[in-house]
Amino acid sequence: PxxxxxxxxxxxxxxxxxxxxxxxxxxxxxxxxxxxxxxxxxxxxxxxxxxxxxxxxxxxxxxxxxxxxxxxxxxxxxxxxxxxxxxxxxxxxxxxxxxxxxxxxxxxxxxxxxxxxxxxxxxxxxxxxxxxxxxxxxxxxxxxxxxxxxxxxxTGLAWVLPSPNIPTVDSCVVFPATVHIEGTEMSEGRGTTKPFELNGAPFIDAYDWAAALDAYSFPGVAFRQTNFIPTFQKCAGQLCGGVQIHVTDREAFTPVIVGIAMIKTAYDLYTEHFEWKKDPYEYVFDQNPFDVVCGTDKIRKAIESGASLKEIENSWADGLxxxxxxxxxxxxx
Missing domain, CATH: 3.40.50.12170 (Uncharacterised protein PF07075, DUF1343)
Known part of the structure; x- marks a missing residue:
């Protein structure tokens, strides 16, 4: 595979x-x-x-x-x-x-x-x-x-990482949130010891981004402002401002909408620097990579048009x- x-x-x-x-x-x-x-x-x-x-x-x-x-x-x-x-x-x-x-x-x-x-x-x-x-x-x-x-x-079973950037169960817990960052030019923490838990970019002020996310008062999660330097992949060798996701209550944590909030707040705070991923994603050459990740273009268009996070989340209800x-x-x- x-x-x-x-x-x-x-x-x-x-x-x-x-x-x-x-x-x-x-x-x-x-x-x-x-x-x-x-x-x-x-x-x-x-x-x-x-x-x-x-x-x-x-x-x-x-x-x-x-x-x-x-x-x-x-x-x-x-x-x-x-x-x-x-x-x-x-x-x-x-x-x-x-x-x-x-x-x-x-x-x-x-x-x-x-x-x-x-x-x-x-x-x-x-x-x-x-x-x-x-x-x-x-x-x-x-x-x-x-x-x-x-x-x-x-489960009592040892976790054997299925791929290099899913080293722990904690990685799995946050993955449905921060996998969305793969569709941008921001770093999802590849090239660090905490992939998908550390996220950011050189243009981000860690404190401002954490504050914007804290304003949503998401249950079961804390955003710790941090800085990191990826050793490879996106932003390699560059100092990134960002957040580390600390899941404090797995049962209460809602990763998908948290991930969309991370994209939306980064887009809103840093519109002139924010970019959707430039290279193709999973061999789809004719669609925006973020749309490929999401399986729709509606989320990207909602973010770009300034729709509220609640509007985005509500649009999922019938399908779910x-x-x-x-x-x-x-x-x-």
Missing amino acids: QHGIRGDVQDNMIETDHTVDKRTGLPIYSLYSETREPTDAMLENVDTIVFDLQDVGCRIYTFVYTMANCMRAAKRLGKRIVVCDRPNPIGGNAIEGNITEHDFKSFVGQFEIPTRHGMTTGELARMFNEHFGIGCELEVVTMQGWRRDMWGDE KDFAEARRAYLLY
């Missing part, structure tokens, strides 16, 4: 080659290469595809779309797919955010689901297969002992209601 067979490769559009595993001599086929879907040749001697990857609980993470592409290949070639279910590290109850729109589907949003979906990998597989019509031969191996109210560090109803049939726990 994206990030390589051992989870050591960095982000957006850094592909990995097909190779041979040195320890076993088995072929490794990359599905983040010239192809995203297994080819006929890759599956020629395969009866069953086993999918066993740890997701992070946010739509804007590609592993579940690699799963969907494997399911499509299984359907096409008459193969069987077995999905080994894993915990959603940010819980299975809360859902939040906008629904991906059809015209903005991409490899960070193939289906009409919200930013925070509150489903496990196996549950998503069932929904992709039945509700969204992939229609392959699917078996989900369910977990024992997992509850929907569990966080990743309450419909999704909550649709997902119910596919929940396993």
